[in-house]
């Protein structure tokens with residue numbers, strides 16, 4: 001069974017086939033945070049989803065390159081830098097660190113590359129020069145450089161690949177300078193913004209005078225630089241579809257760096273909105289949560305990750321504090337089952353044949369159907385608990401079940417590494433010898449073996465169910 005994904009370009013499910021002729025390498029880009037403030041739980045839904053996709057592609061055997069940009073220069077950031085009376089770097093550095101702390105707390109693997117916009121100004125300028133030389137961008141009387149939608153469409157290029165646009169009202173040459181605008185105001189958008197007094201010290205030299213890049217061009221320049229002019233997967237929240245992603249396509253395909261017949265991005269995946277307590281998040285409604293707000297209420301990053309990963313990414317999801325309580329009890333059920341299995345498994349070698357990873361793969365192949373995957377996992381927990389109660393699970397079977405969970409958890413990231421002991425073969429062998437020595441009542445040898453294992457960093461706890469290994 002192939003992996004299928006819902007591609008926003010075609011608005012349909014498509015089989016995932018990497019651009020790599022070898023079928024192995026996959027380029028994955030997800031728009032990263034704008035570091036003007038702590039990220040909120042809605043932002044994290046997208047980042048946790050990107051982490052799930054990356055981990056699942058790894059699990060499926062692909063060689064993934066995961067890139068996420070850091071937008072460290074943009075309209076909102078500049079406003080805050082000015083309000084704080086500080087430098088761009090001094091303002092953004094602690095917010096960026098906090099962001100990566102939050103990502104780690106949520107169990108997200110760090111993307112392979114996290115390029116900052118301010119460290120790619122020459123790449124951005126080169127891309128704008130390319131667009132100017134191809135006649136698709138121009139410097140306006142205000143000194144800024146804009147992308148011409150009229151010229152782009154005149155070349156037979158399609159503006160409006162991700163969203164339906166109505167060009168009837170559009171007046172050619174009308175310009176929009178701000179990074180965020182509505183669909184109704186489709187207009188030429190800024191690639192390079194001429195320096196204004198409000199920018200303070202935030203500006204760089206360019207062929208068009210001092211200024212700073214627009215937000216959209218950052219992603220085109222950095223994704224194409226660190227992946228390739230054509231890459232497989234571009235992820236983001238659905239709120240970024242327009243104008244941000246539409247503009248990324250126009251800039252990247254307008255520069256004409258792709259091989260004939262190739263697009264900038266093969267598959268666009270968009271995560272739906274997150275509601276909090278049934279409403280759109282807003283500071284005035286009191287339902288605006290950063291990760292820190294939730295950890296201060298006593299919830300763990302793991303519980304929050306579980307809740308964010310409980311629903312399919314394309315469905316809008318209602319995140320509630322009650323849901324977090326539910327996440328806590330669900331995880332407790334899972335942990336209790338795993339603990340019993342660990343106790344039973346001791347250091348036994350895993351019996352093969354567990355089907356959980358295959359069932360999990362079938363569910364996840366359906367456009368990352370994680371809710372179905374969780375359904376299967378909790379059925380597995382219930383069946384395992386029944387078998388445990390009946391006493392019908394051998395040590396080898398328990399080890400096999402744990403190995404199956406660990407495999408699945410390499411995707412879910414619920415902390416399999418801590419909960420499942422990866423016992424070296426040597427230690428398993430010593431444990432067997434010690435059991436034999438104890439049975440033969442050779443306590444001197446049994447103690448010597450215990451010490452040998454201790455020297456390797458493993459302790460033995462003798463329980464009514466037999467010996468249990470612990471890391472020293």
Ligand SMILES: [Zn+2]
Nearest residue numbers: 031032219244
């Ligand atoms: Zn982006």
